[in-house]
Every structure is written in C-alpha cells, then in structure tokens.
Amino acid sequence: MKYLRIFFLLLVFQTGIAQVRNEYKISFDNAAHHEALIEATFTNLESGTISLRMSRTSPGRYALHEFSKNVYDVKITDGKGKSVMVTRPNPHQWDVSGHDGTILLSYRLFADRADGTYSQVNDSYALLNIPATFMYIPTLKERPVQLTVVVKPGHNWKISTQLIPLGGNSYLAPNLQYFMDSPILTGNHxxxxxxxxxxxxxxxxxxxxxxxxxxxxxxxxxxxxxxxxxxxxxxxxxxxxxxxxxxxxxxxxxxxxxxxxxxxxxxxxxxxxxxxxxxxxxxxxxxxxxxxxxxWNVERIRPQSLEPFDFEKANMSGELWFAEGFTSYYTNLILCRAGILTQEEYINSLNKTYNYVWNSPGRNFFNPIEMSQQAPLVDAATSVDPVNRSNTFISYYSYGSMLGLALDLSLRSHKEGLNLDDYMKLLWAKYGKNETPYTTENLLFTLREYAGESFADNFFKSYIYNSHAPDFKKLLATVAIYLKTDVKTPYFGARITFDKNDFATIADYTRIGTPAYDARLEKGDIILSINNATFSTPEQFDEVLKKHKPGKRITVTYRRLGEERKTILRLATNPTVTLTPYSKPSEKALLQRENWLKAK
CATH class of the missing domain: 1.10.390.10 (Neutral Protease Domain 2)
Structure with a gap:
C-alpha cells in the first residue's frame, strides 16, 4: 500500500492548517463485560444518502468475517442530535438519509477474541483490530482519521500503535487504508x-x-x-x-x-x-x-492481486505460495541464523512440513497458485459442512515453504554465488523499495534475470505452474542431509483412535493412495479385527500390524452403520521420511550447509 499524502499531512499538522477529518472516540466503561463504546463524527458530507459500513474482512486475512455481528445499540443522528432515516440494505451496512451534512454515530461493540483479526476488550487491556472495531464511510476513504482512546482514570494504561500520535491519547491515520491497517494495544503493558x-x-x-x-x-x-x-x-x-x-x-x-x-x-x-x-x-x-x-515480503513486495485491500469482499490472490510460503521458509531459517535454533533443530523442524506437503494427494488437483487462491475458503474461514481438504488442499504456507527450500538449494547448486537471499534482494530492489505491486510473471521474469532463463523457466513450469515434486534427495545431499525411510514397518494408512468402549475407529477421512483408502475404508468405520486378531488398545493394534510385512494382504473386518463387513487391505511401507544430517559429510557439502545456515 502507498500512502503518498503522509508527509504532506505531517506538514499540515505542524503548521496548524485545518483539514476535515473523520473523528472517532473509543472508551471502555463496560470492559469487564468485553464491551467498548465507539462514538464517531463525520462532517462536511454531501447531501443524499450516506452509507456506513462494518468491514467484512481484515488486512492480511483473506476470508470473510462479518464483523457487524458484534455491533449493537447503534444510534445515528444529524449534527444537531436530530433523528435521521436509517435503512439496512444488508447486514453490514447502514444507509443514512435526511442528515444536515454531519452524522453523529455511537454503538457498542462486543469484543472477546485476541488475535490478528478480531478485538478483545476486558478490564486489564484491550487489543483492537480496526476493521473488527470501527464503522466507516467508504466514500470518505481519502480523508484523514483521528482516533481518541479514553482510558479509565487511575488505570495508567499505555497505548501502542503505528498510528501517528497527536498527544492527549489522540492518534491520526492519513487515510482509511492506513487506519484499517493499524492495530492498537492498550493496557498496562x-x-x-x-x-x-x-x-x-x-x-x-x-x-x-x-x-x-x-x-x-x-x-x-x-x-x-x-x-x-x-x-x-x-x-x-x-x-x-x-x-x-x-x-x-x-x-x-x-x-x-x-x-x-x-x-x-x-x-x-x-x-x-x-x-x-x-x-x-x-x-x-x-x-x-x-x-x-x-x-518486506507482502507489505512492500506486494502482490498486485491484493492492492488495494478490499474491506467489502473476500480477497483472493494466486501469489500466497510466495507471499506467505516463502516467508514461512525463512521463519525457522532466520531463527537458525540468529542462533535461536541450532542447525540440528532447524533440520529437524523441516520434517513435519516436508512430509505434509510431499505426501499429500492435494497436488493431484491444484498447483501452488491454485492452492493460494483457496485462501478465502481456509484462512480462518468457517463452514458447517464436512470438507475433503485432507485429499484436496495443501496449505500455501507449507507448500510455499517447501518451494522456498527447493529454490534456495537449487540456486546454490546451480551456480556458485547464487542463493535465495540475493533473489529476494533483487525483488526488493525492483518491487519493494518503490512499492510496485508484482504478479507471478514478475517473479518468473526476475528469476530469469537472476539465474538465467532456462533455470527460471524450468522451475516455474515444473513447480509453480505444475505440481511436480523437486528432487529433494539430490538437493539435500548438497548440504549433507539425506532422506531416511522406514521400509520395515507396515503402513495401514489411517489414523486410529480408541473410544470409551475400546473400539478402534478411523478418526479422519482416509487419504487417496493409502492402503485404507484403496480398501474403501472411511472415517467412522470401526475396525473389529485384522486376520481375525482383535485388539482393544493402540498398543495391541500396533502389535497385530507388526506381525505382517509391508506388501502383504490382510483381511480387515469392520463395522459401518451397524453392519459388519470385510475388505482386503494391502499394507504399504510408511511414506514418512526423516531429514537426517550425514554422519560423515564431505567438506564441500558441510561448507554448503554452513553457508546456507550461518548468521549473515
């Protein structure tokens, strides 16, 4: 997002030139019951109908959240306190007509979830995410916004925010986008x-x-x-x-x-x-x-698909594999370089994500771009009907993280001196510093510029526009890490839990390609016996399985909807791998690992 008026506005405030602002006040007299009182004044309005709205989503979150559900006791008058005509064309909008160029607004907000999307108010502190808290007028999006936070006398609450301090617990945003993007923590922190x-x-x-x-x-x-x-x-x-x-x-x-x-x-x-x-x-x-x-990556190196952020609908982007995923790749890598994780701890941290991504059947249906586009359906989104995401979806955080690993190691082995850090520097220079929104094609063209056309085209064709798996065995070997597999333990292919009656029940929807799925077993089936051997604890179930080798066919007796059935299941080898450092690495591979993981 660009805020080109910032320095002009600062000059205006310093010289005392008056400028029309939308003014808000928030207070917490009923904080013990998670309630805030919001008051607002909108002046210099054009005649006719003015629409007040609550946001339906929040910057950095891509699904709908319908914040108006927590708003009540709404009171709207004109500047003299007289009644106006208010209609509700939809759940998140108040249309106001009959005003005198000024609208006075007040309402109560229930707020009891402290996270990056909602707000939480109690008598110890308040964490406020702006879209979840404040109504706004979309047509006034370029106006400065002034907010005054009223704290109870004697509470000594501090106020922390990226908003511009004006003194006296009042703060300023240059426009609506910046206001909506500026959370507040107030309390004795x-x-x-x-x-x-x-x-x-x-x-x-x-x-x-x-x-x-x-x-x-x-x-x-x-x-x-x-x-x-x-x-x-x-x-x-x-x-x-x-x-x-x-x-x-x-x-x-x-x-x-x-x-x-x-x-x-x-x-x-x-x-x-x-x-x-x-x-x-x-x-x-x-x-x-x-x-x-x-x-850097998403706030300033920003996908064109998210610019500007729309507060009235779900925000879909095909670039989240990079914006969120590459950021996820760097998350633990930075902790390692900072000495917060050891190299061994960092390598071990890759295991869960590696197995989740590359053993998921979701790659059969969607590539990383298409996975990213599902964010409005999964990013803290809610639904009441069952979904088949274990078979169709891979988190763009995790998928992108593995692609970041693959690109980093591929660059390092492609040509001496190449690495993901310097590719990110180039993207920063081209798109971040001047805040020019990018597209997927821009990422490809920049990789061509950095590593060559053939390398870039092959990576994007294979792993971004398609869903192939990189050759991690080869890539990890360059940094003295190998993929350890367990070829002896039989794999049933479903997560089994035991209920209070000691029945072994399949806990989740079975995944495509697993022995349980191929045997047509499904979530909720009660496994009664394997080759007539019964069990009543997880340990007994494992002992029965261990009597059979991978590849062997077994007869599974199970109950579904009260009916006893049988099926033939062919055991497999466990697909889970463990990333393990070489015990005797070559000096070259050890040096490559050190260059990758050491502090910069």
Missing part, C-alpha cells in the same frame, strides 16, 4: 525499544508486551527479537522505510488469547496463550520471525 541504523537514518524497533511474566523475561525475549531483526535485514540488505521511523511488535501473550500473528505496515500483532515462562520464550518466537519478514 511493558514497552522495550532499540535503534537500528538504515541509509543514514535511525529507526526505532519497539516491543509492546502484555503478559503475566517478569521484566527479566521480557528482556530475554527482546534480545531474541533484536537478533531476528538484524538477520532479516541481512536478507534484503536494508530496512523498509518505516513511515514514521518506528516499527512495533504488539504482543499479547495472555491465557485468554488465541494463537495468531498478523502483519501490518509498521507493526504486527502477536498473540498466544503461552506465557514466556511456560514455553512461550521459544514457542512464540517463530511468529515474531514470520511477521517481521512480512514488513
């Missing part, structure tokens, strides 16, 4: 900061931390953040131009939070139930790494 040099200036990096821990824990956590900041800057070569000289991590690590992270232009929301003392020191830091990387 800890604030830490440090300075980073960039292109002859200095930026301030802040941590606003709402938690139930100690100052010492906050200090330790902030030291990790500093290392992440420096290693991510090394990938791109410099920092983004943070609009007002600051970037803020808004961290809410409270037991009533939900685990999430959400990037914004000059800040990010980080939420988790884990306290720093109880696993959060290491368990929460990956989200920090992921979201700060977005300050």
């Amino acid at each position: 800890i604030v830490k900061e440090f300075k980073v040099p960039s292109r002859g200036t200095e930026y301030t990096i802040k941590l606003a931390l709402q938690h139930q821990g100690t100052e010492e824990e906050a200090d330790q956590y902030f030291e990790q953040i500093k290392k992440i900041v420096e290693q991510e800057k090394a990938v791109f070569g410099d920092f983004p131009n943070f609009d007002y000289g600051e970037y803020t991590f808004l961290a809410c690590y409270m037991p009533i939070s939900s685990r999430d992270g959400m990037e914004h232009r000059n800040s990010t929301v980080l939420t988790s139930t884990k306290s720093l003392a109880e696993g959060g020191m290491k368990g929460n830091i990956g989200t920090v790494s992921h979201e700060f990387f977005h300050a």
